[in-house]
Amino acid sequence: MTDSDNLLLREALAEALPRLDPIEPAPERKIALRERLLRQAHTEAAASATLSQSVTIHAEEGQWHVLAPGVQIKLLHADDLVKSFLLKIAPGGEVPAHEHPAADEECLVLEGEAYVGDLRLSAGAYHLARKGTLHAGNLRSVTGTTVLIHTGAANPPRVASSRPRA
Numbered sequence: 001m002t003d004s005d006n007l008l009l010r011e012a013l014a015e016a017l018p019r020l021d022p023i024e025p026a027p028e029r030k031i032a033l034r035e036r037l038l039r040q041a042h043t044e045a046a047a048s049a050t051l052s053q054s055v056t057i058h059a060e061e062g063q064w065h066v067l068a069p070g071v072q073i074k075l076l077h078a079d080d081l082v083k084s085f086l087l088k089i090a091p092g093g094e095v096p097a098h099e100h101p102a103a104d105e106e107c108l109v110l111e112g113e114a115y116v117g118d119l120r121l122s123a124g125a126y127h128l129a130r131k132g133t134l135h136a137g138n139l140r141s142v143t144g145t146t147v148l149i150h151t152g153a154a155n156p157p158r159v160a161s162s163r164p165r166a
Helices: 003-019 027-052
Strands: 065-068 071-078 082-089 105-116 119-122 126-129 145-152
Touching: 082 105
Parallel strands: none
Antiparallel strands: 065 071, 071 082, 082 145, 105 119, 105 126, 105 145
16 A cells, blocks of 8 residues: 555545444453553553653763862762762872761772772772771872762762771
8 A cells, every 4th residue: 555545545534434423342342442452551651651761861961060179070860769970080180088978889980090099990890888988098090080980869978087997
């Protein structure tokens, strides 16, 4: 069937259908049609919900904010339980030593290399700072780095004070 045939058929149906008397389907057919429509509506709703629950942020999207000299942060996700963000540390930049009193903090080095104290982390390295612990030293980079951080939402980093290191 060509596009023009489809168009002619649609026009004919649009003209003829309003003139037809409604037909009541048989009870079993009515039930089957209703179930099919409900399944289709449920499937479409589930697909729509899945899409609306997905978030994609491309590399050039989002907004970077200055966290400290030579350190920028881009928030990727935050809710009542967790937050994820990127840290971009310029060569020579550093985040002061800090503790995380409320939650673990996961760090994944995406590019470049970073140091936590004397511990060198190259691209692909994973570092976990447990809840209540103090980082061994500043998070810094000599060459520049981008790090993905995932932690608890109520886990504001506190700059280390006179508390003894664990």
